Amino acid sequence: MLLLVGALVEAIRLAVTRIPADTVDTLRKAYEEENNGIARFNLENILRAIEIGRERSIPVCQDTGTMTFFIRAGVESPFLKELEGAIIEAVRRATLEVPLRPNAVDVLNGKNSGDNTGRGVPVIHWEVDKGDEVEIAVFPKGGGSENCSALAMLTPGEGWEGVKRFVVEKVRTCGGKPCPPVIIGVGVGGGADYSLKLAKGALLRKIGERNPNKEIAKIEEELQEEINALGIGPMGMGGKTTALDVKIEVAHRHPASFPVGLAIQCWANRRAFLRLKPNGRVEIWQ
Amino acid sequence: MAVKLRTPLSREDVLRLRAGDIVHLSGEIVTARDSAHRRILSLPGEELPFNREGAVIYHCGPIVRKKPDGWEIVSAGPTTSSRMNRYLDGILSLGVRGIIGKGGMNPEPFKGRAVYFAFTGGAGSLAAESVERVKAVHWLDLGVPEALWVLEVRDFPLVVAIDAHGESLYR
Numbered sequence: 001m002l003l004l005v006g007a008l009v010e011a012i013r014l015a016v017t018r019i020p021a022d023t024v025d026t027l028r029k030a031y032e033e034e035n036n037g038i039a040r041f042n043l044e045n046i047l048r049a050i051e052i053g054r055e056r057s058i059p060v061c062q063d064t065g066t067m068t069f070f071i072r073a074g075v076e077s078p079f080l081k082e083l084e085g086a087i088i089e090a091v092r093r094a095t096l097e098v099p100l101r102p103n104a105v106d107v108l109n110g111k112n113s114g115d116n117t118g119r120g121v122p123v124i125h126w127e128v129d130k131g132d133e134v135e136i137a138v139f140p141k142g143g144g145s146e147n148c149s150a151l152a153m154l155t156p157g158e159g160w161e162g163v164k165r166f167v168v169e170k171v172r173t174c175g176g177k178p179c180p181p182v183i184i185g186v187g188v189g190g191g192a193d194y195s196l197k198l199a200k201g202a203l204l205r206k207i208g209e210r211n212p213n214k215e216i217a218k219i220e221e222e223l224q225e226e227i228n229a230l231g232i233g234p235m236g237m238g239g240k241t242t243a244l245d246v247k248i249e250v251a252h253r254h255p256a257s258f259p260v261g262l263a264i265q266c267w268a269n270r271r272a273f274l275r276l277k278p279n280g281r282v283e284i285w286q
Numbered sequence: 287m288a289v290k291l292r293t294p295l296s297r298e299d300v301l302r303l304r305a306g307d308i309v310h311l312s313g314e315i316v317t318a319r320d321s322a323h324r325r326i327l328s329l330p331g332e333e334l335p336f337n338r339e340g341a342v343i344y345h346c347g348p349i350v351r352k353k354p355d356g357w358e359i360v361s362a363g364p365t366t367s368s369r370m371n372r373y374l375d376g377i378l379s380l381g382v383r384g385i386i387g388k389g390g391m392n393p394e395p396f397k398g399r400a401v402y403f404a405f406t407g408g409a410g411s412l413a414a415e416s417v418e419r420v421k422a423v424h425w426l427d428l429g430v431p432e433a434l435w436v437l438e439v440r441d442f443p444l445v446v447a448i449d450a451h452g453e454s455l456y457r
Contacts, residue, residue, distance in 0.1 A: 235389070
């Protein structure tokens with residue numbers, strides 16, 4: 001249990017102090033291709049902030065978010081009973097040790113719990129799988145980008161054209177608010193709640209990694225192109241790059257429904273993964 | 287080329303700036319988010335714990351660390367300013383001449399009296415490098431992100447994103 005808590009603290013630290021290599025490479029490319037002066041100012045600040053975060057091991061963005069975990073739990077893992085407690089304890093410890101910003105606030109009296117825990121927080125999504133290993137995605141989700149999440153219940157007649165129109169329009173009206181250049185997650189089908197969960201989970205995919213379905217991959221590319229053509233640019237002050245990538249995940253839908261969930265991740269693409277083997281060995285990566 | 291400015295800002299300082307200018311700001315700035323704005327506007331001006339005239343408000347909820355001799359700012363990037371649009375006119379009426387944030391605000395209330403400076407959202411580790419020290423903290427009962435952190439900054443690199451002449455870089 002103690003070892004697991006320690007490993008989770010390290011995964012949280014990794015997620016908030018280091019931006020994954022795929023994201024840094026894409027941001028660097030955006031900087032090289034940019035000729036708008038203000039956009040370059042912002043991208044330069046972004047690349048320097050990433051360096052400072054890594055060198056000094058401090059959170060790159062002060063909004064270390066709502067701590068969110070996606071767990072894929074093998075039913076034969078001997079650690080299932082301890083997992084939830086270990087995660088909550090790790091979030092408390094990380095708040096002091098990394099440190100994280102305390103972001104859990106009571107909805108009625110507005111009181112901050114001070115340690116990033118509270119009713120329903122950290123958010124933990126469980127998925128039961130076969131096998132004896134547990135895989136945990138650590139996903140600190142910032143408020144600015146989260147506020148641009150949206151759900152559309154399209155009519156089936158609107159179809160994929162409707163999906164594109166909805167996503168592009170929402171990204172346009174959000175402008176600089178979610179800290180572009182952003183990563184766009186889209187979930188289609190499965191019902192209202194599930195489409196949003198799919199959208200958020202999609203953000204954990206590596207940049208440049210396309211949906212394995214060719215048709216969906218094509219829509220991802222088209223959407224990215226349309227969004228970048230909006231010219232919102234870094235921080236909404238104009239420029240070539242608004243979306244670093246677009247990720248779509250799908251589930252079957254009810255014949256009467258066409259739910260579309262939209263989740264946006266800021267350029268500070270916080271994520272880390274942890275695998276827990278049945279012998280207690282842990283692997284952490286980004 | 288970057289313009290160097292020091293707080294408190296005068297009306298002349300502000301009127302000279304144009305959207306797109308880079309400013310290196312030094313002096314005192316005060317952080318405030320949603321709940322702090324509500325409290326600022328609920329109090330009579332003389333009860334506020336900072337100097338209003340020429341003040342610069344930073345939309346920021348920092349990560350801080352308690353040290354034996356005070357507080358250290360660990361990471362301190364801007365938060366989304368549009369949430370504070372509803373308080374903007376009231377805040378500028380106090381004599382505040384600059385707002386720092388991200389994402390932009392309603393340009394109208396800035397006309398003739400103040401400017402909106404943008405700093406890069408998410409770049410909290412870089413912003414913290416411009417903070418020389420924490421001069422004071424007030425209203426910690428609102429929670430760390432929402433408290434009023436009075437910061438001494440040096441050469442904080444900012445873009446004038448909305449000027450006092452009605453120009454805005456946001457589209």
